[in-house]
Structure formats: structure tokens, C-alpha cells
Amino acid sequence: MSKLTIALDIMGGDHGPPVILSAAIKAIQHHPDVNFTLCGDESIINPAIQVLSDAERRRVVVSHCDQVVDMGEAPTSALRHKKRSSMRKAIELVQAKEAHACVSAGNTGALLTLSFYLLKTLSGIDRPALVSMMPTASHHKVLLLDLGANVNCTPDILFQYGVMGSVLAQQVAGIASPRVALLNVGEEDIKGNAQVKSADQLFKDAPGINYIGYVEGDDIFTDHADVVVTDGFTGNVALKSSEGLAKLVVSEVKRHSQRNIYTRLMAKIAFPLLKSIYNSVNPDQYNGASLIGLRGIVIKSHGNASKDAFYYAIVQAMQEARMQVPDKIKTKIETVLLEQL
Structure with missing residues (x-):
């Protein structure tokens, strides 16, 4: 280019x-x-x-x-x-x-x-999606979509999100065969609404996608999948909740580290470790949602x-x-x- x-x-x-x-x-x-x-x-x-x-x-x-x-x-x-x-x-x-x-x-x-x-x-x-990277426990990054472009999604749209997310993970994150998952209220096949179950079948019928099935909300951050697909309503709530939790943790660490002379001393000793942890989850470096x-x-x-x-x-x-x-x-x-x- x-x-x-x-x-x-x-x-x-x-x-x-x-x-x-x-x-x-x-x-x-x-x-x-x-x-x-x-x-x-x-x-x-x-x-x-x-x-x-x-x-x-x-x-x-x-x-x-x-x-x-x-x-x-x-x-x-x-x-x-x-x-x-x-x-x-x-x-x-x-x-x-x-x-x-x-x-x-x-x-x-x-x-x-x-x-x-x-x-x-x-x-x-059919519809574009907002997608962004999120941190995981293994320091890899997971793509979450949709983050709010479409609050109501048909099974076909959810499937299209998975295909697009897979391409983005390959090209930007450098993952050869990205693991694609659907966000659900449980990992069992019997769980989920009609849209999720229908989308699940579409993924299973598509040999070109490395589909691994359902994941729950806590799996977003465990490196269980490389691409997590959901509708814009759920995705936006998940994103904002995680950002809010990250801010709460940082705020609480700062507050407790200033309680007395001993906590201030401990915080000073632990500062390099705390800074490293903060840098790995700092929301700034994950800013930039792609409208794919x-x-x-x-x-x-x-x-x-x-x-x-x-x-x-x-x-x-x-x-x-x-x-x-x-x-x-x-x-x-x-x-x-x-x-x-």
C-alpha cells in the first residue's frame, strides 16, 4: 500500500x-x-x-x-x-x-x-458492528462485538459478526485460527434464547470458522476465546461494566494505600508491581472501537x-x-x- x-x-x-x-x-x-x-x-x-x-x-x-x-x-x-x-x-x-x-x-x-x-x-x-479489544488473564487480547451498534440482532447478523471478528483477529492480532464463541447465560446447549441457539447452529454449519461454542460473561477475560460475539445491548453493558470495575479497583487500591504510614510505605514498595498491573489493564490502550x-x-x-x-x-x-x-x-x-x- x-x-x-x-x-x-x-x-x-x-x-x-x-x-x-x-x-x-x-x-x-x-x-x-x-x-x-x-x-x-x-x-x-x-x-x-x-x-x-x-x-x-x-x-x-x-x-x-x-x-x-x-x-x-x-x-x-x-x-x-x-x-x-x-x-x-x-x-x-x-x-x-x-x-x-x-x-x-x-x-x-x-x-x-x-x-x-x-x-x-x-x-x-446486513449491519456493521462495533468491536474492540479487551485484556485477558493470559495477557492475550479478546475481541468483543457488538458493543452497541445494534441492540437487537438476528441469528444471521450474529453469525456475520463472528466471521468479521475472526478476520479482524487474524489481521490485527495475528491469530492464525481465532477461536470464536457466542456469549450466553451458560455453556450448555439447552441454555440461551432463540436467537443465540439459531446462531449457534449457523456457526456449527460453517466449516471456515473455528467455532468453540458458548462462553459466559466471566470467560471474556480468561482467554477462553479470541472472539466473543453478542448483541449490541449485552456487549455494551459488558464493556461498560468491565470499565467501571477496573476504575473501582484502581480507586480502592489508591484509597487503601493512603490509609496510614504503613500502607503508604507498602504501596511505595509495591509501586513497580502495581504500575505493571495497571498498564496491562489500562483502558486507554484498548481505546478505539472498529466499526467493521x-x-x-x-x-x-x-x-x-x-x-x-x-x-x-x-x-x-x-x-x-x-x-x-x-x-x-x-x-x-x-x-x-x-x-x-
Whole structure:
């Protein structure tokens, strides 16, 4: 692939341009083989990028946008009334093949709607899915999808998620034959609702997928599977619950370590170990949910992402662009569908 171009929505997110611009500058400085298009208000962007060298500045294009999709704005409103927004412009650059991928921390519903409208889904894919990596006890990573793109999923859609997740695990995580599992309330065949049971049979009938059956919620973090498939409602609850638990554990460790002089001393001694544990589960490094199943690469960052978290989302976009993930998904879907005929 020729030199990559990544389009960034500078105006999205809870913290706005300052955090996103800081992450963009870090990406520009750390990846000399990548060009960037910064979509947003040029009066905010231009002063911020003056810190770049002349060589770095030549790899940056500023695309002025005079509209912003608000975080609480209805997706239909963004689609109809924000045609000059930074979010839409970033997606349009992917649509026009002027960028290999785009990244936004903006309104999730609007990003999903605009991406679906502008880029369309791949042949054989009914709905795109939000997928992200999660840590496991063995320090491997597991892909969880869907994280909220579609709260109600048919068995066919769940099956498509498994195929797409398998391709992503192969191309981004480097797993030769990813283990695909369905999230369920138990591992026994008799458990689960009608959608899950029907999807289970679809996976069993597909020889091109390394399907291992059902897993329960606690198995997400035990390296039992490489790809865990569920509907967007359940996936989003699982994601937010795990993030909340991680924050609670960190908060409790900090609180208890400051109780008295002895706990402070113990915390100081244990600091290297605690830092290593925190770094392995730090949510920032898992920021960047891929909106897969589209005819282009769209990465959704958390709205409250820090500079480092948004930077990780940019890196995720570059990885998927280099591996040409949409093309690989298209080929895999076509192969699996042919095998089922």
C-alpha cells in the first residue's frame, strides 16, 4: 500500500479539540510514514500545529469545517442538518478514497448513522458492528462485538459478526485460527434464547470458522476465546461494566494505600508491581472501537478519551488500513457464503 492518509475528526469528544489535537500532534510526530487530514475549525487547528516541524507540517492537510455534531445530537439531525460537520467530512474522505481510515471521538449514534449512510456495508453484511479489544488473564487480547451498534440482532447478523471478528483477529492480532464463541447465560446447549441457539447452529454449519461454542460473561477475560460475539445491548453493558470495575479497583487500591504510614510505605514498595498491573489493564490502550462491516475503515474513540487514549485509536486505524481489513472481510464473507450453498 502507498503512504497512508488518516482523517481525524478534531471537533468530536467530551473534551473537544485540545485533547484531540494533542493526540493528533503525537501521531504526526511518531509516524513519519503517515499523512493526516485534520477536519475541523481551522482557526483552532492552525495555531495548535505550529509546534510541528516544516517536514511534519507538509504531511498535514487542514480541512476547514464550520459545523460540529454535538454529543447529544440526534443521529437523524446530524445526517440532515450537519453536512459541513467535521465528523461527516472525515467519513467523506474515506468514501472518496482520499483517506484510508478516519477516527472520531464524537457522538456514537451520529457516527454510526453517517458511516452507514455514506460508506454502505460490504456485500453479505446486513449491519456493521462495533468491536474492540479487551485484556485477558493470559495477557492475550479478546475481541468483543457488538458493543452497541445494534441492540437487537438476528441469528444471521450474529453469525456475520463472528466471521468479521475472526478476520479482524487474524489481521490485527495475528491469530492464525481465532477461536470464536457466542456469549450466553451458560455453556450448555439447552441454555440461551432463540436467537443465540439459531446462531449457534449457523456457526456449527460453517466449516471456515473455528467455532468453540458458548462462553459466559466471566470467560471474556480468561482467554477462553479470541472472539466473543453478542448483541449490541449485552456487549455494551459488558464493556461498560468491565470499565467501571477496573476504575473501582484502581480507586480502592489508591484509597487503601493512603490509609496510614504503613500502607503508604507498602504501596511505595509495591509501586513497580502495581504500575505493571495497571498498564496491562489500562483502558486507554484498548481505546478505539472498529466499526467493521463497512466499505471503509471507521474507528470510534471513547468520547472522554485522554490524549494517549485517542492516540491508540489512531494507531488502530493505521493497523487496519495497512492490513486492508475491509477487503479481507469481504473475501472471507464470500468464501463462507459459498461454502454454505
